[in-house]
Amino acid sequence: MSSFLSFVSLFLILSSCYYTLIDGVFSEQPSMIVSTKRMEKTTHLHFYFHDILDGSNPTAMRIISPPNKSVGGFGTTFMMDDPLTEGPEPDSKIVGRAQGMYALASQHEMGLLMVLNFAFTEGIYNGSALSILGRNPILKKVREMPIVGGSGIFRFARGYALAKTVWLDRKSGDAVVEYNVTVSHL
Ligand SMILES: *[C@@H]1O[C@H](CO)[C@@H](O)[C@H](O)[C@H]1NC(C)=O
Ligand SMILES: *[C@@H]1O[C@H](CO)[C@@H](O)[C@H](O)[C@H]1NC(C)=O
Ligand SMILES: *[C@@H]1O[C@H](CO)[C@@H](O)[C@H](O)[C@H]1NC(C)=O
Numbered sequence: 001m002s003s004f005l006s007f008v009s010l011f012l013i014l015s016s017c018y019y020t021l022i023d024g025v026f027s028e029q030p031s032m033i034v035s036t037k038r039m040e041k042t043t044h045l046h047f048y049f050h051d052i053l054d055g056s057n058p059t060a061m062r063i064i065s066p067p068n069k070s071v072g073g074f075g076t077t078f079m080m081d082d083p084l085t086e087g088p089e090p091d092s093k094i095v096g097r098a099q100g101m102y103a104l105a106s107q108h109e110m111g112l113l114m115v116l117n118f119a120f121t122e123g124i125y126n127g128s129a130l131s132i133l134g135r136n137p138i139l140k141k142v143r144e145m146p147i148v149g150g151s152g153i154f155r156f157a158r159g160y161a162l163a164k165t166v167w168l169d170r171k172s173g174d175a176v177v178e179y180n181v182t183v184s185h186l
Helices: 002-015 032-036
Strands: 020-023 027-029 041-051 060-064 077-085 094-104 111-120 129-137 143-151 158-168 175-185
Touching (some): 041 094, 041 158, 077 111
Antiparallel strands (some): 020 027, 041 175, 094 111, 129 143, 143 158, 158 175
């Protein structure tokens, strides 16, 4: 009897190692056993983000201007396709692009809402991307933003990005920002 029971529990454990079909072909759910045995890697990335609003080839542009009664430009929204480079110089090697939006989301300080993807083009990262959704109080020396996901090499990504402005033209708003990204992924 006890050997029969242990056979049954062995069978249950083994069968739960496989994906269980929950709802026809629409969805399936991996068992706990599979998902907890997943091996994760940690990757550190370091690059510079070039946000150019001025000149004949801007990489970011204002797409929403708030009505006049907005406090400190609250609501102003920019769309960007900013190069990411290995070094801080504008002609440094390009490793990817930051594509998405940033918007003035605070009525009390300079706080941006960042919604963007880092789309990488360099080496093994070519074609992989990380998604950022975070708050960027740009007057702080170092800002932290969450990495909420990724694709390609960065499937199941989560982590954080640290950003520091290393160059700013106060007149045009052009800026170079250093990023350190730490991310766990499959
Ligand atoms: C906003 O202000 C500008 C300049 O002061 C004015 O020309 C414009 O009509 C105002 N717009 C609105 C919607 O009030
Ligand atoms: C990245 O991949 C694309 C498409 O596969 C390819 O055209 C491009 O040359 C690659 N870029 C680099 C820098 O390897
Ligand atoms: C990124 O890491 C480098 C090396 O540890 C450090 O010198 C730099 O200050 C860091 N920058 C940010 C924005 O965290």
